[in-house]
Every structure is written in structure tokens, then in C-alpha cells.
Amino acid sequence: MLAARTCRVVAAGAGASLATVLAVLTGVGPAAAAEEGHDDPLGYVVDLDALDDPAVVAEGRRLYQRGCVSCHGADGVGAPSGPPLEDAGAASAHFYLTSGRMPAAVPAGAQPQRKRPAYDSEEITALVAYVASLGDGPEIPRVHPDEADVAVGGELFRQDCAACHSATGGGGAQSYGRIAPSLMESTPVQVAEAMRIGPGQMPVFGPERFSDEEVDEIVRYVQFLQEVGDPGGFALGRIGPIPEGFVAIVIGLGATLLAAFWVGKRREQSHDVEEGSA
């Protein structure tokens, strides 16, 4: 009796782990959808046409007062715990919000990490619109990698990016304990933005350095690196080593539970047989 109940509990547990594995494998979740929605392969995330809408800017200001003002100051003038945002522009706000770097989870001076975006696409649209309204920063770049020459992109990448991000785009350690991150999760728009804004220790590659066409070529090459760089088949939504470890644990645990279930079942059967013969 007890064995049967244990079996049901174990089976339910195994079922739940299986559901989790499926959810992770298929990348279900609002953040995954916002970051790399299937009808948004370039990663714009925001509604580009709404950025000048005063109502959207006002909503962005409201979100800013709640989530950003403590570090970046009123109207983005800057504060001890965050730089001024007056000339950050839509490009920088979009890069930092869609890559989950902002709101920062680390103190000023530490390197903000890529993580799941804290806001949905509507909220990111509003925040980007508000930050853009503060000054004269760069716009969100429009990218056209499909029309770009991947071979030229490869040459430019090896010349100007590989030293820090490695030839495979896998990333590398920098001085001062900072890291040039892996580019395996970067969306095409984020790659173009990183070049134009130069986040953290990365240099700015402005229009005098790379034309829009050359930016597209590099973006295309990074896409190529991502296509060849997915080890093991499943990309797991390109959200990095944490979900991979998570899946390993869940699959491992699921297998253990199934084994326990099977052993329990066998025990029960042999028990029944013994009882029957007695």
C-alpha cells in the first residue's frame, strides 16, 4: 500500500521534471519570447514606431522612476551609483535592457552581466523611448545581415573583434578582471549596437571606422559563428551554462526517479507473487 503511494508520488515527480525539461528545451517563457521571438529574428524586441509617442515616453518615465532613478538620477543626470544617461540614446538603452544588463544587479564598478531581460517588450519600448528623449544619443541601428558578405565579415571580425572575443566568438578574459563575453547569445541588433556604443571596456566602432554595410557584414559573420558554435545540437535558447546545468540535473534526476519507480514496481510485483503463493 505504502509502496503504491510512493510510486504514485515518484511518478508525479518524474512527470513534473519531464515537463520542466520540455519547457527549458523549447525555451518557453515570456523573457525568451521577448528576447528572440520567432517573428523577430534580428532581435528588435521593441516597437520601433512607438519610440516617439509622448504617451510611451511618459510610461517610460514612470518605469524609470521606479527601476532606474536610484542609480542614474533624476532625468538621467547620473548619480554616485550610475553614469548619466543623457546621451546614451535608444541604442544604448536597448542594448542594456534587451541583454538584461540593466537594471544592474552588481554595484557600480563591477561588470554588468548578460541575463534574462527584467522587462517585457512593451516596457522595454517605453524605457528606451524615455532614455532616448533625454538627449542626443545614437538610434537603434537597422541591420540587414541577409544581404551581407559573410567572408568580408570574417576578415573584419578577425582584425577587430577576435583579439578580445576570440576567433570563435566564445569570449575571453580581459585585464582588470573584466570579461569580453561570448557572442553566442547576442542578437544581430545587439552586435550592431555593441559596435556603435562600445559598452564597458569595449571600444566604440563608429561610422568613421565601419560603414553600415561593414556592420552588417560583421553581424552576418557572428550569426555564422553562432550557427557553427552550438555544441551538442540543442541551443537551449542560447541562455548559457546555467540552463545547461539545470537540464543536466533535471534529466539526471528524472532518470533516477524513473529508476526508483521501476525498482519499486518490481518489488511490488514480486511481493504480490509471494502473497499469491502463500
Ligand code: HEC
Ligand atoms: C544598481 C544601480 C543601477 C540600476 C538600478 C540601473 N542602472 Fe543602468 N547602469 C548602472 C551602472 C553602474 C552602469 C555602468 C555599467 C558599466 O560599467 O558598464 C549603468 C549603465 C547603464 C547604461 C549605459 C550608459 C551609457 O553610457 O551608454 C544604460 C543605458 C542604463 N544603465 C540604463 C538603465 C535603465 C534604463 C535602468 C532601469 C531599468 C537602469 N539602468 C538601472 C547602474 C544601474
Ligand code: HEC
Ligand atoms: C578591447 C576588447 C574588445 C574588442 C576589440 C571588442 N570587444 Fe566586444 N566587448 C568587449 C567587452 C569587455 C564587452 C562587455 C561590455 C560590458 O561590460 O558590458 C563586450 C561586449 C560585446 C557584445 C555584447 C555581448 C552580449 O551579447 O552580451 C557584443 C555583441 C560585442 N562585444 C561585439 C563585438 C564586435 C562585433 C567587435 C568587433 C567589431 C568587438 N566586440 C570588439 C570587449 C571588446
